[in-house]
Amino acid sequence: xxxxxxxxxxxxxxxxxxxxxxxxxxxxxxxxxxxxxxxxxxxxxxxxxxxxxxxxxxxxxxxxxxxxxxxxxxxxxxxxxxxxxxxxxxxxxxxxxxxxxxxxxxxxxxxxxxxxxxxxxxxxxxxxxxxxxxxxxxxxxxxxxxxxxxxxxxxxxxxxxxxxxxxxxxxxxxxxxxxxxxxxxxxxxxxxxxxxxxxxxxxxxxxxxxxxxxxxxxxxxxxxxxxxxxxxxxxxxxxxxxxxxxxxxxxxxxxxxxxxxxxxxxxxxxxxxxxxxxxxxxxxxxxxxxxxxxxxxxxxxxxxxxxxxxxxxxxxxxxxxxxxxxxxxxxxxxxxxxxxxxxxxxxxxxxxxxxxxxxxxxxxxxxxxxxxxxxxxxxxxxxxxxxxxxxxxxxxxxxxxxxxxxxxxxxxxxxxxxxxxxxxxxxxxxxxxxxxxxxxxxxxxxxxxxxxxxxxxxxxxxxxxxxxxxxxxxxxxxxxxxxxxxxxxxxxxxxxxxxxxxxxxxxxxxxxxxx
Amino acid sequence: xxxxxxxxxxxxxxxxxxxxxxxxxxxxxxxxxxxxxxxxxxxxxxxxxxxxxxxxxxxxxxxxxxxxxxxxxxxxxxxxxxxxxxxxxxxxxxxxxxxxxxxxxxxxxxxxxxxxxxxxxxxxxxxxxxxxxxxxxxxxxxxxxxxxxxxxxxxxxxxxxxxxxxxxxxxxxxxxxxxxxxxxxxxxxxxxxxxxxxxxxxxxxxxxxxxxxxxxxxxxxxxxxxxxxxxxxxxxxxxxxxxxxxxxxxxxxxxxxxxxxxxxxxxxxxxxxxxxxxxxxxxxxxxxxxxxxxxxxxxxxxxxxxxxxxxxxxxxxxxxxxxxxxxxxxxxxxxxxxxxxxxxxxxxxxxxxxxxxxxxxxxxxxxxxxxxxxxxxxxxxxxxxxxxxxxxxxxxxxxxxxxxxxxxxxxxxxxxxxxxxxxxxxxxxxxxxxxxxxxxxxx
Numbered sequence: 001x002x003x004x005x006x007x008x009x010x011x012x013x014x015x016x017x018x019x020x021x022x023x024x025x026x027x028x029x030x031x032x033x034x035x036x037x038x039x040x041x042x043x044x045x046x047x048x049x050x051x052x053x054x055x056x057x058x059x060x061x062x063x064x065x066x067x068x069x070x071x072x073x074x075x076x077x078x079x080x081x082x083x084x085x086x087x088x089x090x091x092x093x094x095x096x097x098x099x100x101x102x103x104x105x106x107x108x109x110x111x112x113x114x115x116x117x118x119x120x121x122x123x124x125x126x127x128x129x130x131x132x133x134x135x136x137x138x139x140x141x142x143x144x145x146x147x148x149x150x151x152x153x154x155x156x157x158x159x160x161x162x163x164x165x166x167x168x169x170x171x172x173x174x175x176x177x178x179x180x181x182x183x184x185x186x187x188x189x190x191x192x193x194x195x196x197x198x199x200x201x202x203x204x205x206x207x208x209x210x211x212x213x214x215x216x217x218x219x220x221x222x223x224x225x226x227x228x229x230x231x232x233x234x235x236x237x238x239x240x241x242x243x244x245x246x247x248x249x250x251x252x253x254x255x256x257x258x259x260x261x262x263x264x265x266x267x268x269x270x271x272x273x274x275x276x277x278x279x280x281x282x283x284x285x286x287x288x289x290x291x292x293x294x295x296x297x298x299x300x301x302x303x304x305x306x307x308x309x310x311x312x313x314x315x316x317x318x319x320x321x322x323x324x325x326x327x328x329x330x331x332x333x334x335x336x337x338x339x340x341x342x343x344x345x346x347x348x349x350x351x352x353x354x355x356x357x358x359x360x361x362x363x364x365x366x367x368x369x370x371x372x373x374x375x376x377x378x379x380x381x382x383x384x385x386x387x388x389x390x391x392x393x394x395x396x397x398x399x400x401x402x403x404x405x406x407x408x409x410x411x412x413x414x415x416x417x418x419x420x421x422x423x424x425x426x427x428x429x430x431x432x433x434x435x436x437x438x439x440x441x442x443x444x445x446x447x448x449x450x451x452x453x454x455x456x457x458x459x460x461x462x463x464x465x466x467x468x469x470x471x472x473x474x475x476x477x478x479x480x481x482x483x484x485x486x487x488x489x490x491x492x493x494x495x496x497x498x499x500x501x502x503x504x505x506x507x508x509x510x511x512x513x514x515x
Numbered sequence: 516x517x518x519x520x521x522x523x524x525x526x527x528x529x530x531x532x533x534x535x536x537x538x539x540x541x542x543x544x545x546x547x548x549x550x551x552x553x554x555x556x557x558x559x560x561x562x563x564x565x566x567x568x569x570x571x572x573x574x575x576x577x578x579x580x581x582x583x584x585x586x587x588x589x590x591x592x593x594x595x596x597x598x599x600x601x602x603x604x605x606x607x608x609x610x611x612x613x614x615x616x617x618x619x620x621x622x623x624x625x626x627x628x629x630x631x632x633x634x635x636x637x638x639x640x641x642x643x644x645x646x647x648x649x650x651x652x653x654x655x656x657x658x659x660x661x662x663x664x665x666x667x668x669x670x671x672x673x674x675x676x677x678x679x680x681x682x683x684x685x686x687x688x689x690x691x692x693x694x695x696x697x698x699x700x701x702x703x704x705x706x707x708x709x710x711x712x713x714x715x716x717x718x719x720x721x722x723x724x725x726x727x728x729x730x731x732x733x734x735x736x737x738x739x740x741x742x743x744x745x746x747x748x749x750x751x752x753x754x755x756x757x758x759x760x761x762x763x764x765x766x767x768x769x770x771x772x773x774x775x776x777x778x779x780x781x782x783x784x785x786x787x788x789x790x791x792x793x794x795x796x797x798x799x800x801x802x803x804x805x806x807x808x809x810x811x812x813x814x815x816x817x818x819x820x821x822x823x824x825x826x827x828x829x830x831x832x833x834x835x836x837x838x839x840x841x842x843x844x845x846x847x848x849x850x851x852x853x854x855x856x857x858x859x860x861x862x863x864x865x866x867x868x869x870x871x872x873x874x875x876x877x878x879x880x881x882x883x884x885x886x887x888x889x890x891x892x893x894x895x896x897x898x899x900x901x902x903x904x905x906x907x908x909x910x911x912x913x914x915x916x917x918x919x920x921x922x923x924x925x926x927x928x929x930x931x932x933x934x935x936x937x938x939x940x941x942x943x944x945x946x947x948x949x950x951x952x953x954x955x956x957x958x
Contacts, residue, residue, distance in 0.1 A: 089781070090846070094612040096605050097584040100598070114563040120570060120588040133566045169608040192782045228782040228892060237783060237892035275895060275920060278956035279751040296886075309557075309667045311703040311711055389567065428886035428899070432666075432703045432711030433743065435916050437886030437899035459887040459897035459918050465709065509748065511887065511897035511918025511956045 045151075045215055047203050048078050052122045054104070059207050060147050061124070062106065065131035067209060070140025071108035071115070073369075074131070075208035077346060078104045078122075079388040081200055082165060086172055088180035088195035093173045105388040108134040112308075112370050116391040149213035154343040154350045157336045158219050160247030164199040167248050172197060175223065175248075178256055183227045186264035191235075192228035197221075206348035214348050219245055220339070220495060222484075223259065227267040236270035238263060238441070239425065241483040243339040243495070250337075266423065266442050273454035276445060276512035282418035283460065283508040284411055284446060287479035289424050291498025293505075294329055294399045295487070296427040296436040297464040302331075302356050302364075303382070303394040303489075304371035306431050313434035313465060317362050323468040328402040329357040331366055333381050339484030340398035340497035347383035347392045354380040357468075368394045386492040393490060400499030404474025408502040411473045413449035419510060420444040420451050421460065426485075429464070437461040459511035467505055475502030520690060523548060523680045526590060530572060531682060533599040539606060541577030541617050542684040545818070546570070549677035554643075556650040556670045574602050580611030614845040622821040622851060623687045629806055631813040633693035635722045638676055646672045649729050653700045656733035661740070664704040666711055670729070671699040687820035695811070696723045697940075700736030706744050714740025719940040721809045727940075742882060742903060746915035748957045749904060755878035755931075756919065756953040757871055757905070760938045762881050763948045767801070769889050769896065769923050770794070771856060774828060774836075776843035778891060785894030785924060786834060794834045795927035798864075801829040803838075805857035812858040812942030821853050828859070832928075859943045864933035868947045871934050873908035875949060879917075880905050887918070894923040900955075918956040926950060 049055030059076055066074035080102045087095040104127060105118040115137025117130040164172075176197045183193035202218045222243035229236055240263040244250050285293060298314075306312035314322075333342045333351035343351045347369050354364050365371070368383030371394060384395035412420065420443050427438030440458045444451040462470075480499035487496045516524075527546040534542045548570040555563040573586040583606035587598050653670030661668070679691045699717040706712055716735040718727035727735075758766060770786075778784035786794060805814050805823035815823050819841055827835045839847075840854030872880065880903040887898030897920040904911040934947035 090612070092610040092612065094610055094615065095582050095584075096609060097586070098601060098605060099585075100587040100589060102589050113561060116563065116565045118567045118569075120590075130567075137561060137564050169605070173608065194781050194783075226781070226783065230782075235782060235892055237890065275897070278918070278920060278954055280956075280958050309703075311667045311713065313709050313711060315711070316709060389569070391563070391565070426886060426888055430713065430885060430901075432713045433706075433746070433901075433915060434710060435885060435899070435901070437918075439886060439888040439897065457888075457890050457893075457895040457897055458920065459899050461885065461899040461916050461918050463916055509916060509918060509956055509958070511899065511920045513920050513954050514751065514753075 047215060048205050054078060054122050056149060058124055058127065062127045062131045063147060063207070063209050065128050066106055066108050066135050067143045069135040070138040070143050071110055071135055072143065073109040073209055074134070075107045075206060075347060076104055077385070077388050078205040079202065081202040081387070083198065083200040084172065086176045086197045088176040088193065091180070091184070093176050101387060103388040104130065105391070106130045106134040107391050108137050109370065110138045112374055113137050114391055118389050147209060148211055149207060150211050152212050152214040152344065152348060152350060154214060154216060155334060157334060157341045157343045157351065158245045159336070160219055161249055162247050164201050164219060164221070164247065171248060172199065175251055179223060179225055179260060182256065182260040183225060183264060186227070186260055187229065187268060189229040189231045189268070190227060190264070191230045193225060195223065195225040197223050204346070206344070206346065208348055212348040214344050216344050218342070219247055221246055221250060225263060227263050229267050231271055234271065236267060238267035238270060240266065243482070243484040244337050245339060245341050246337050269442060269454050270456055273442065273456035276419050276455040276458050276510050278510065278512040278514050280507045280509045282415045283505045283510070284415060284418065284420045285500060285503040285505065286420060286422040287475065287477050287501050288481040288499065289483055290421055290503070291400055291481055291500035292424045292427050292438045292485065293467070294401055294500060295396060295496065295498050296429045296438055297462065297467050298329060298356070299331065299396045299399045300429045301431055301434065301464050302366050304365035304367045304375060305394050307365050308371045308374045312431050314362065320362055321360050322362050322465060323357060323360040323471055325360045326404040326474045327357055327360050327468065327471055328355065329399070330355045330402065331382070331396050331399045333397040335398050335480070338398045338480065338497045339495045340396065342381070342384070342397060345381045345383045345392070346385045349379040349381040349383060352381040354382070366394045366396065368392055384494050386494060390492050393492070395489065395494050396487060396496050398480065398497035398499065400478065400480065401474065401501060401503065403476045403478040403501050406473040406475050408475040408477050411475055411502050411504045412446060412451065414473065414504065415446040416448060418446045419455060420446050434464040435461065436464055460508050461511065462508045467508065470506040471503060472506050473504035477501045519548065519678055520680065523678065527572065527680055527682055530574060530595060530599065531684060533595060534574065534576060534603060535684065537599060537603045539576050539578045539603055540684060543575040543617060544572065545679065545681045546572045547677055547679040549675055551673065551675040552646065553671065553673035554646040554650045556654040559651060559655060561647065562669070576602055576606040577615055577617055578606050580613050580615050581606050581609040582612065582615035583609055614842055616841065617683055617685045618819045618821060618841045618851065620686045624822060626815055626822040627806055631806065631815065632809045633691070633721050633813055635694040637723060638674060638694045641674060641723070649698055652729040653698060653733045656730050657700050657702045657736050660734060660737040661702055661704060665702055666705050667703045669701045673697045681820065683820055689816050689820060691814065694721060696720055696726050698726055698729060698732050700732045702736050702740045704740050704744060712740055712743035712746070714738070714743065717940055719811065721811065725809060743901065743913050743915070746901065746913035748916045749914055750958050751956050753952050753954050755875045756950045757875060757878050757880045758948045758950070759868065759880060759882045760934065760936050760945060760947045762883050763945045764941060764943045765884055766926070766948070767859065767861070767943060767945050770927065771828070771859065773891060774834060774838060776837055776839040776847055776849055779837065780843045780846045783891040785892065789834050790837065792834060793832045794924070795829055795832045796930040797832040798930060798933055799829050799832050799927065800862035802827050802860045803857055804860050807858045810858040810942060812856060814857055817853045817855065819854060821851060823857065826852055857942065861933065861937070861945050863935045863937065863946055865935055866932065868934055868936055871932055871947055871949055872905050874932065875905060876908055878905040879914060879955060880910070889923060896921060896923055916957070920954050920956065926953070929953065
């Protein structure tokens, strides 16, 4: 629906919590949801001024206080986010929750030193107090100067018909019950379906003393479900997820059917699966979810906060050849509707795509404002934060490897004895040592070039730079994962995505068992 | 009563009355406010100074089997009515489930009357320069101890105070107030080639006086990093695993997660049906003790208002009690105990880590895990590990890029020795543990 912005804002001089009500209430109060409706370009202007009285004047004043002790740069980040979560268990939708978050974070920089404070109260007094606290990182005379804001142009990456706040409760509940019921009906052996549906709408504003002013709204939706099956007294379970920056239209068509089909098939396959043998062996990564390898083994090590301090194993490798010619890795904030997409990062840099490894050569790190200034380069749009309660740091968005020259069939055929790794759940990395790991939920043994015995539950561990050198074949079948993950760093969690074609790594240590 | 608590109480009670006026009688409300300050040092300058106060109100509504929860950080009185409308409407949209009820008021009775010493009043006297001093000392000392190999060192100091008020419409009321103090060191060292292993160590306590000295935090930090220099991957083998105290917590965590009514009801527990059966070596005794003075997990009542008491979880290897909250307890026909851990104590052995290593002879000392996971339903696990190869009871060299795998049911029966060295900076007071015949995957 497209409505006029001015009119919309006049009609919605309500309060924060009102914005949450249309989630669950009928149309009589649903007009409050208009606050989060957008003009089609998804960029809504004046939201915080209209609803909470935080406009250019107050922001200018707050930033001026922030520079009162001689800071070089100050920024305010305003955020209003409404999340709901619906649970299906024991054959019914029997629990739901809503979480409302509203606040502002003020950051002051002096070189690479940061002062940070936040407030959940958007009154002028509370903002002034936060700004005063953040200002204390600096110990000089005021650096205040006249401030004119310029609107930063950003792309529209999350086109949608309805914001989540505008979706009636019964439609959201139906998502959970549909998935749950389909799982239980998926096979006679299914004894349990635990489903959770999570949706959110977020509005944010970044303004800084460089004069940037940017506002954005972001949707996010995710379903995750566990299926438990029982056969001949044995029990197996499997967890699967899907996620996107989309509205409810994401789940139209065959999306939910495909999701359940994948989940049920993998749960059943677990009965045939065994833990793989232990030791180092060739690993073929299936396209899509295996991109977690890039996230752990390379992506984190490429984050510029680690590199500007020299604590990443990649700190001395800029410009160097670190992989074969057919290896190109990038991190993109601009793939529309992806879970990791951001039209603008959380410090006001518009969304970009950043090539990290080009034809085997390391060409860029992932920067935020601090690191790009220190290393004298442009910010890459990777300054992200969990919420207004945190200062931004370099984070990944959607990290992927470009398609290569090899035929996926040929890649599998080239392996005499190894594993085909298909689905993953989680991973971790040690930045300086370069060791990474990721956990395989399901896959197959490869014997004499063919997929044979299903395998499950094995941690794969390796060393980032070694794995890059050991990447010996890259398929022509690049695929983005739909089960996007959530990445943790310094206690902050942000949504991310990955993608990868079929890839052969000549040796990774597989945490299996030997009989 | 402090002004702070009075305000919290009055706002929370308004919320409860508001829900009840809207026709829903069963309400659990928890509100809190907290303040946290942190200072991080790098190159003898503050790298990051953060300070903020935070507040939260969460409501759980019970309406004849219908259940919903809502949380907000917006305490403006004018925002409350709409928030309550939301909560009530959401609750009414749910499918009834007869097990969604408030806890039985019987469980609120006999709340212990002990001083948990959770709140350090001296926090108010902590001056900004004290924090700077601590963080700067950790960084400087760590750099000094590591010498030329140090690439980067950090010292951090953090403290927080929180006040929580909880009220249930069926007769529960409680408050808790607590402080926490944490100091951390981290250091990155130059190793062979491009490798730059890092070490990290933290000390945490309820009382500032219980914190390790900054110099000690720095020394431990450097020790951890140095133990990772020149790491090698060794061959795939089955051998003795010594899990160092901080690492051992993760292994205990898997067991505790499975001993929870929620996991059992959701068929995501390898311990289903194991009550009163052997789930670990006879050496294992685990107790949940919420009343430990100064314990990081201490409490007089849990999130459901259930009065705290000491609970044996595993006794001489036998599973004696599970963590059972009201909802999943009703689902499974189990009496509620408490829904989650407070302080978890393992009965200690009498040997230090050095003595455990000497006894083991040849072993792998696991100092930490890297990723990995377990399948909660089957107990299959596979975890990345790093540590030290032990030969003839002595550390030989650092080990990295290895995995361990097996079944948790088997692993816990393979436990052969327990140390005397729990790390105090955790609510899980778990010492170093020794397991026989563990599958390691390496080169």
